[in-house]
Amino acid sequence: MPSETTPDPYADPLVFGQRLQILRTRRGLTREQLGGLAGRSGSWVKAVETDRLKTPRLEVILRLAEILRVRDLSDLTGNQSVHVSFFTGPGHPRLAEVKAAVEAFPLDAGRQAPPIAHLRARLDRAWAARHSAPNHREAIGALLPDLIRDGQAVVRRAETAADRRRAHSLLAEVYSLSQFFVAYQPDTALLWRVVERALIAAQESEEAHAIGVAAWLAGQAYRDSGTSHFDAADEVNLRTLAHLEPLLPDASDDVLAITGALTFEAGYTAARRGETGTAWRYWEQARDMAARLPAGYYHPVTSFSRAIMGAHAVTVAVELRQGGESVRQAAAADAVVIPSRPRRARHRIEEARGYHLDGQPDVALATLAQAHEAAPETIRYNGYAKRIVLEEAEGKSPARRRRASALAVKLGLLAA
Template identity: 35%
Template sequence: MSELPAELSTGERIRILRERQGKTRLVLAGMVGRSEDWLKKIETGVRPLNSHALLLKLAMALHIDDLAHLTGPSAAAQSVSTGRPYHPASAAVWAALLERGTRPPVELGEGATAAGYGAEVDAGWKLWHRSPRQRTDVGALAPDLIRRGEALVRASEGTERRSALVALAAAYRLAQQVIAYIGPAEAVWMLGDRAMAAAADADDPAAMGAAAWNLANTMRAVGEMDGAMLLVTTAAERLRPHLADSPLHWRGLYGALQLHAAITEAKDGKDGAAWGRWDSADQIAKSLPAGYAELSTVFGRANVDLHAVSVATELRTTGRALSLAGEIDPDSIPSTERRTRLWVDVARSHQERGDTTAALHVMGIAFVISPETVTFTPQARNVAVDLLRTAPRALRQESVKLAEAVGVLNA
């Protein structure tokens, strides 16, 4: 940030930072609830930006921690809140990560095996997708899974160690899901790196693909679009030669990587590229048995259909998003979290079209399905904030109730 010339205007700074992060005007404008034309006028100096609230929203969308980076060095420094909500699981996972190398490994029970440990990690992933309070429920398990997995790897050799590494990589990824958006950024990145390292040590392409999927989510969340795309496309290319004769979950992970790329391209405003990636995932889904869902990413027919809604939502093609959502049976989605995110995307599209009443109603449905998904997911929190500000007087009480429940009343 410091290398931006002092003489640049606020609009010029916004444009440079936006372009560095690979965001289109349409995407960034949408993230702060404004039109592409509005942002163009701000960037080109045709219109002044005098709203402090909008400056803060732009800073958060551009992942800037000091408002002076937008307003110039002559302005007083002002920290920008991350808006990160608190959850006790964050501190517990962080503590488990910091213990490695500072405390003796935990004692493993007699007869501990990689297969048994892997089954426990798999059960954790199933709980993540089944529970409406996934961060609370899985957060209670994740620190112990990390400690025991690290101890098991140290105590194992040969094939057993390789299997333990694959399971430990999955445990790191599970913990990463738990603290995403709520934990220290350092902890989220550390979990992603450890998952990648464990998968690479095991020399398992599927484990590496799954770890890349998780880590790329983290990269995309901070605007590192190019890095996220590099991770998922490299991992997918590593898996592709094995698809014809690989286990089902290898194909499932390949499809999940394609969906990840589709969303990333859509966030960057690349319509054709986004739908091209989605088409690749769709072909993989058609090759899998009916009802199949990969364990951690829940890739399968329903998940591909859900991602079509997400792609259309990110591209701001709200009519298409709502039409696609209307064709999905929510009960077919084998994940409480993903089912909730479908309704959040529907609410975002209604809000984009100015239908506040419908958006508020749909957010209520989402909150009932999974309160923690709505409370701890940035897109859902943003919708709740926007509804609080835009709801008509007749729905003011309902918007305040939602904001209170999500914890954004004073946002």
């Protein structure tokens, strides 16, 4: 709870600079760090925070909101008439059903446990739906409640130690699928409950692939929580990599792929820190692992593959704020088709960020339109995409404003 000497930016009528200082401090950023990420100096941040400079222009406010990962633009501006959720969405209609299944105490003695093979087949179909449906949250949200309850029942009904380990492996994967639904929903506590349950079930399974998947998602949750959690993201990634490394000489494709995905995630976090050499070194290591996989292979959870490395290169360049390199990598990756619709949409968003950094707003908007076509539910919950759309909707070019505004309406940022 905030003390009397620490105002709450979500409740008190504070000026912009005060809100900026409180939110910056809560994210664990120094003025120099925030200024560097925003393309300004630490002294500029101090001047804004102490009200020696007036409130910045909209594009700067949007950039600060992105860096601070504010839950709503009004949290930073104080203008309660402008509500734009950035890194959380409005709450999916199926969120309550999924939450009820996660939070129920699993002691339903009357529930029959399906055969493990049956649950495995249903889970495979759920992953396929997640990758193929444009409304992927709706698709998996409809399946998750029963998958969660049946996954818990399979663990309870396991009769041998081997069966129990297999059941825990499946339950860990169910919780991992759940994280894809719960991420960016307005319920942080539920997200962390799912993360922790996936990690616990994976450890109980003693199965390398399940452990790797749960750690991959936990690392993302930590990293997306802000700069003060980057160390925790590194800890879970690097410890899991150390656990998997001895298995690699004889590893299956799935274990090799999740190791490659974790390696890239370490590079992703390094890029968020601004550590250029480390970020690209991890990307190169992940690329070498991808080269060991069959040409047509795609990891069923992470999409890790030979083909995804071009998209990963765009992400590294964007996070390092390398506009020209982002565009170059986007051009190199553009010929590759990513089978997963949400992952393809995510790649288009990363490309759009690169074009925007490179001063090509028209191309950025066109690329965001492609992302919306691939998977509307991906772009609707993406703060980076929202920032670009809102910034261009207030820009100087009338034609660009019209295109951005039309996309903003599709994303629910502006009324039709």
